[in-house]
Amino acid sequence: MRLTLYIGPTEKAAARLRNILKQQQNALLMQGVYAPDWNHVRLYAACAAPDAVGLLRYRRGLDSPLIHTTLPDEFNALMSRELAETHADHVVLSAAQLGNLLSRPEELAHLRDLLSAHFDDIQIVAHLDEQARLLTAHYAFAVTEGRRHSLTQELALTQDLAVAERGNWWQAARENTENAPDFGLFPDVQDPPFWLDYHALHAHWAEAFGTENIHFRPLNLSHLLSKDGAREVTDSLCLTTPLGPVDPGRAIAALPAPWLTRMQRFNDVLIRYLQVHDLSCPRSTWNQMLQAIQIGGAPIPPGSLAPISAHFAADNAALIEKFPALAKALTPDTPAPLWREADPAFGFRATQYLAAFAHRIRTTATPLAQKRAEAEMARRSATKFETMLHDPDASKDVRKAKVQLLNRVKVNHEMILSSPFRPHNRTTLEDEDQPAPAYTAVPPRQLPPGSSGNVIVGCMKNEAPYILEWVAHHRSVGFDNFLIYTNDCTDGTDAVLARLQDLGILQHRNNDDWKGNSPQQHALNQALKQPLIRDAEWIAHIDVDEFVNIRTGNGRLDDFFAAVPEATNVAMTWRLFGHNGVTALSDAPVIGQFDHCAPAYCPKPHTAWGFKTLFRNIGAYEKLSCHRPNKLDDTRENQVKWVNGSGQDMTREALRNGWRSSKSNIGYELLQLNHYALRSAESFLVKRQRGRALHVDRSIGINYWIRMDWNDHRDVTIQRNLPRLQAEMDRLLADDQLRAHHEAGLAWHRAKAEDLHQMPEFRDLYRQALNIQLSASERVAYALALDMES
Numbered sequence: 001m002r003l004t005l006y007i008g009p010t011e012k013a014a015a016r017l018r019n020i021l022k023q024q025q026n027a028l029l030m031q032g033v034y035a036p037d038w039n040h041v042r043l044y045a046a047c048a049a050p051d052a053v054g055l056l057r058y059r060r061g062l063d064s065p066l067i068h069t070t071l072p073d074e075f076n077a078l079m080s081r082e083l084a085e086t087h088a089d090h091v092v093l094s095a096a097q098l099g100n101l102l103s104r105p106e107e108l109a110h111l112r113d114l115l116s117a118h119f120d121d122i123q124i125v126a127h128l129d130e131q132a133r134l135l136t137a138h139y140a141f142a143v144t145e146g147r148r149h150s151l152t153q154e155l156a157l158t159q160d161l162a163v164a165e166r167g168n169w170w171q172a173a174r175e176n177t178e179n180a181p182d183f184g185l186f187p188d189v190q191d192p193p194f195w196l197d198y199h200a201l202h203a204h205w206a207e208a209f210g211t212e213n214i215h216f217r218p219l220n221l222s223h224l225l226s227k228d229g230a231r232e233v234t235d236s237l238c239l240t241t242p243l244g245p246v247d248p249g250r251a252i253a254a255l256p257a258p259w260l261t262r263m264q265r266f267n268d269v270l271i272r273y274l275q276v277h278d279l280s281c282p283r284s285t286w287n288q289m290l291q292a293i294q295i296g297g298a299p300i301p302p303g304s305l306a307p308i309s310a311h312f313a314a315d316n317a318a319l320i321e322k323f324p325a326l327a328k329a330l331t332p333d334t335p336a337p338l339w340r341e342a343d344p345a346f347g348f349r350a351t352q353y354l355a356a357f358a359h360r361i362r363t364t365a366t367p368l369a370q371k372r373a374e375a376e377m378a379r380r381s382a383t384k385f386e387t388m389l390h391d392p393d394a395s396k397d398v399r400k401a402k403v404q405l406l407n408r409v410k411v412n413h414e415m416i417l418s419s420p421f422r423p424h425n426r427t428t429l430e431d432e433d434q435p436a437p438a439y440t441a442v443p444p445r446q447l448p449p450g451s452s453g454n455v456i457v458g459c460m461k462n463e464a465p466y467i468l469e470w471v472a473h474h475r476s477v478g479f480d481n482f483l484i485y486t487n488d489c490t491d492g493t494d495a496v497l498a499r500l501q502d503l504g505i506l507q508h509r510n511n512d513d514w515k516g517n518s519p520q521q522h523a524l525n526q527a528l529k530q531p532l533i534r535d536a537e538w539i540a541h542i543d544v545d546e547f548v549n550i551r552t553g554n555g556r557l558d559d560f561f562a563a564v565p566e567a568t569n570v571a572m573t574w575r576l577f578g579h580n581g582v583t584a585l586s587d588a589p590v591i592g593q594f595d596h597c598a599p600a601y602c603p604k605p606h607t608a609w610g611f612k613t614l615f616r617n618i619g620a621y622e623k624l625s626c627h628r629p630n631k632l633d634d635t636r637e638n639q640v641k642w643v644n645g646s647g648q649d650m651t652r653e654a655l656r657n658g659w660r661s662s663k664s665n666i667g668y669e670l671l672q673l674n675h676y677a678l679r680s681a682e683s684f685l686v687k688r689q690r691g692r693a694l695h696v697d698r699s700i701g702i703n704y705w706i707r708m709d710w711n712d713h714r715d716v717t718i719q720r721n722l723p724r725l726q727a728e729m730d731r732l733l734a735d736d737q738l739r740a741h742h743e744a745g746l747a748w749h750r751a752k753a754e755d756l757h758q759m760p761e762f763r764d765l766y767r768q769a770l771n772i773q774l775s776a777s778e779r780v781a782y783a784l785a786l787d788m789e790s
Contacts, residue, residue: 001089003119004237006127007205008096009195010134011141013127014040016224016249017094020233023246031239034088038078040095046071047102047110054101054188055145058181059283061415070407072114079118091119092237099126100195101188103174108208124205125236127219130330131196131312132305138193139300140255144290146184148268150261150341151305154192158311169311170200182280182368183271196308199315216319218329225251254299257342262293265350270361273354279365289357295345303336374417381778382410388772405785413781416604420663423776425599425713429668432600433714438723439555445480453480454557455536457527457624459511459520460484462491462690463544464745466679468738469589470544471505472728476721477550478557479540482506483532485523487514491752492745499738507532524624533617540572540614541624547591547674548572548614549718560671568618569629569642571611571654572673573661575600578711583770585682585753587746589725591718594676598710599776600668605783607707609661612673627659645671674718677708681769682753685762689752705769707783712776 008014021028021035028035045062048054053063062071083091102108115122128134139151157172173194177187195201198216205214217236224232230243266289274281309332316330389402416422425432447453456479460467471482484497484506497508507530514522524541527533538557542548553559564570576598586593602608613628615621620636621629632640632655642654646667653665661667678684688701733739756762774782 001083001091001119002121002123003115004090004092004123004125005098005115006092006094006096006125006236007099009099009126009201010129010137010219010221011096011100012137013219013221013224014094014096016221016229017233019249020224020230020243020246021092021094024230024233024243027243028092028239029086029088031241032088033090033092033237033239034083034086035092036082038075038082038093040093041097042071043075043093043095044097044101046075046114047098047107049104049107052101052104052107053179053181053186055186056097056101058186061419063181064411064414066407066411066414068110070404070411072110073404074408075114076117083118090237092233099201100193103170103194103204105204105207108205112208122209123213123215124209125215125217126198126201126205127217127232128198128326128329129219129221130302130309130316130332131198132302132308132332135193135196135305135308136300136302137254140260142189143260143263143267144255144287145189146186146267146271146286147189147264148185148271149190150264151300151339152341155305155307155339157192158307161311168197168200170194170197170204173197180275182371183274184267184281184286185271196312197315198312198319202319216323216326218326220329222251225249256295256297257300258297258345259293259295260300261342261344262295262348262350263290265344265348266290266293266353269350269354273358273361274365277365278368279361280368280371281361281365285360285364289353289360292357293348293353297342297345300339300342301333301336303333304339306332306335306338309333371418378410378414378417381413381775381781384774384778385409385413385782408785409782412784413778416777416780416784421604421780423599423602423604423712423780425601427600427668429600432717435716436720439720441724441727442476442554442556444475445478447480450535451537452532452535454478454538455481455483455532455540457483457524457533457539457541458485458543459523460486460489460493460497460544461519462489462493462686464489464492464496464742465585465587465749466544466590467493467496467500467745468729468732468742469591469725470547471500472732473547473591473721473725475505476724476728477548477555479548481532481536483509483527483530485509485511485519485527487511487519487523491748492741495741496738496745499735499741500732503732503735503738505732520626524626528624536617538614538616539624540612541626542572542612542673545590545676545679546574546612547676547718549575549672549674550670551668551672551717552670555721563670564643564647566641567643567647568616568620568640569654570614570671571628571642571644571650571661571665572614572671573609573611573645573666573668574607574675575668575672575715576602576608576708576710577674577676577678577715578709579678579681579684579769580711582679583681585680585686585746585750589722589729590676590679591674591725592722594679595714595716595719596711597674597713597715599713601666602710602776602780603663603666604780605707605787606660607783608710609666610659611661628654630657632656645669674715678705681766683749684769685756685766686749686752688765689756689762701765702768702772703786706772706774706779707786709769709772709774710776710779 006014006017025035041056041060045057045067050065057063161172173192178185178190179187202214226248227245230246234242320327320330385406389406456474486493500506501508511519511523516522550560552563577594578596580594580596582593598608615629618639620633620640622631642651644650644665644667646669648667650665
């Protein structure tokens, strides 16, 4: 199979090529070319030397020494899986980091070995422009990322090389590197760009991949940023059929030279301040400060860097002989007066701005002592992970797989500790762990004729002990009706539901004869035909382990609707509750037993912020799916307004698809969906046996537990509803038949748990689950490793 690898070396061009490849993905496939959406930053990190920590590796948390033992395996698995599924015989990737960051021969050897296991024909393509033009663009990028040196650094380098009568820019640019990532000192930001030496760049790549496989093409960025930009892809891939027009995107103007001067000087004093006070400044704060000193003016003219052009002139001439198409691209701009740093204007003094920003820096920066403590935390966690996964009796292949998983978990944990995805409870939610006054009782709503009110549609299998509490809770918070589908129940679930139907509490439908991909989706398709759903005001599809927790007013739907009067769709985001140390199956209310949960801020793993949807029945969507309604009627698009659990508008993100909240739209202030996926440890055993029937997989069982057993924080807000719930339960249990069915179901589950304790595989699963004690960040790291494997 053939691989064409675009290696930049400029990220702006590489990003544009990725965008074109994505837009033309289907057209390329028709010509046998596959453009996968593989993570180019992780590909670079998989090949970078352990000590070559650049800006991207540091910022993405990919600077761990374990990277070399995890990311290559990750890419091997990814490529094997995806290449086996494609009918294409040509793959194309665009990753500028390979061209502008991999400067050592051993790094390219790693890359070659990784790729050659899957491709027998590897073609390398670099897009070049004249060095002075690219240096002005690179300088602007580097300054916005914290560069502290002006362009005198590069101009001085040309003079030094001329005096020494040697022209090895590549080697000289990599000497005396500044490398202190915690203070914002990265070689790829602070040092001269070594890759401007195109002669050395060619030799570097030719040594690893062969001279005949290295192709230099002219970079015409304005052309790439036009509708006709796909022509470059057509030509460089030698396609027989030209690709069509593409969305040109938005062109970004060159930065004003006076602003670059201000930023460069501010970067210098800020880095010195951080070094003196042993602080690490978050990139978001740094960027905000640079934006605050913005000023207009003309950009740096590339012609003012004529000494740079002169230094590379001879090598460029040789390259043009080899690649004639480069002639125009490597022609310098007309010489201009020699570059001098632009006046920052208005008496700008970087130290004055530093003093003005000092409070912001102190309140947002991380003391490096804390980072060192995090490193120690990661070390202790690594020991814990090793103990969890140690199995001396495992086969050689199993041990190898566990070592790979262990390394992934370690790397993930180090990344999580220093990334914006680190879980925490530092939110606007207050007093979650303190009891509050109970909600007051409210009589049932009187529905108008022809309305079934607020309706829950649910699907169940062997949930007999939990049904009454779930129904009682949701009746007491304002749901009027329930439509419940069941299939293959053996624990008395059907009997409980049948009696509730006799009492007029809900409607039950048998779903044993389901068809299609899942019993759940078959039930939801059928539900749309039911009068109870057709006549509903609001509809929610939730499961029996999910409880709507209304955190405003008197804790009822009417209170929430009053807070979001224009909403038609509500993303009810999960809050995952763990087993809370409860081992035995009990008849006590679930919402009373389990009050320990995930932190409010927990964007990873993806399951933590899944949501279910409560939506107004206005006919805007044609299909009801597990997490949300789908198939939007375009004529009703303007009638739809999605809000999160804080009442904030999220229509743009959720209008047509999506079932997970994100950092930009998470909200729990008014409503959340308490998800008790485990309940007690014995309940978990029964659930896993039910879900996997006779094919119990120990690793899948424990993986589910790890993903769901969150006990780091306490949230008792839903317990304000306990008195109303208990009163409703008492009314329901006053019926002798219903009480008998409920008790029989509880007895069945207790007997089943006892039976499972006698089975070695379940006994071992139970022991493993209770022995695992993970912090929130450790749990995220482990869950992400499992997600990658699956």
